[in-house]
Amino acid sequence: MQIVDGVPRVEAYAIDDLDDGTIALGLFGSYAVGAVRCEGARSWVLDGDAPEDDRLRLFRVYLQAGGEPRDQEIAAGSLRLRFSAQAGGEARTSNQLADVLQRSMLGEEAQLAEALAKDQGALTIVDGPLRLRSGSQRVVGYIKSIQSWYIGAREFALLEELAMGERTPLFRIPGGGEAGSRGRPDRYAWYMCLADLGPHVHPLGGIARLEAPGALDLDEAARLADQCALALPRLASSPVSDPRAPLNLPP
Structure with missing residues (x-):
């Protein structure tokens, strides 16, 4: 049996200045999606050997309500975290942007579950x-x-x-x-x-x-x-x- 699940997190809310002089709400978010394999008394996280077969996935995104969002890079100590730009669709509020983040995670969960379900010998469960x-x-x-x-x-x-x-x-x-x-x-x-x-x-x-x-x-x-x-x-x-x-x- 293999169980697929994910977890989203709002890292920070933002306000961005647009080229036309107006502002747009933004959201820095991340989410992880992965799967656990259970056989008998053992369970372990599925993590492919090759990058294209990776079963544990981490995404960092910058969502923006309106305008043309741009990739963002944030310094975190000695590290620099890159957030990929993603349009917020019809979202206009912070809560709506958080909903977009949640839906993005759910979409990745579905894709991973479909990939794992190719193993007909295992029961695949998605949260x-x-x-x-x-x-x-x-x-x-x-x-x-x-x-x-x-x-x-x-x-x-x-x-x-x-x-x-x-x-x-x-x-x-x-x-x-x-x-x-x-x-x-x-x-x-x-x-x-x-x-x-x-x-x-x-x-x-x-x-x-x-x-x-x-x-x-x-x-x-x-x-x-x-x-x-x-x-x-x-x-x-x-x-x-x-x-x-x-x-x-x-x-």
């Missing part, structure tokens, strides 16, 4: 909802923070009955094709219980939603769901060491 460019890969999206449930009251009641390692039947989340809602195609989805947290925690505290590409046939999607039900509970984090337990996976 968050699926954002694949192609819908045929054996990649599973892992959603810890659930904002939309996509199921009715009768199905929702089933979630509180799940024991550790159990999952719901699959259901389908329509996306309307590549040009549909949020630009994502249809996905299969299901809920599973990673851990029994006891009577002092809400029953949904150990529930995660998972997604598989809607282009897969139903039997293949069900096999992926069963693999996740077997593999993920043993990776559940402990509340002793992680406030986001059990859904935050230690690897």
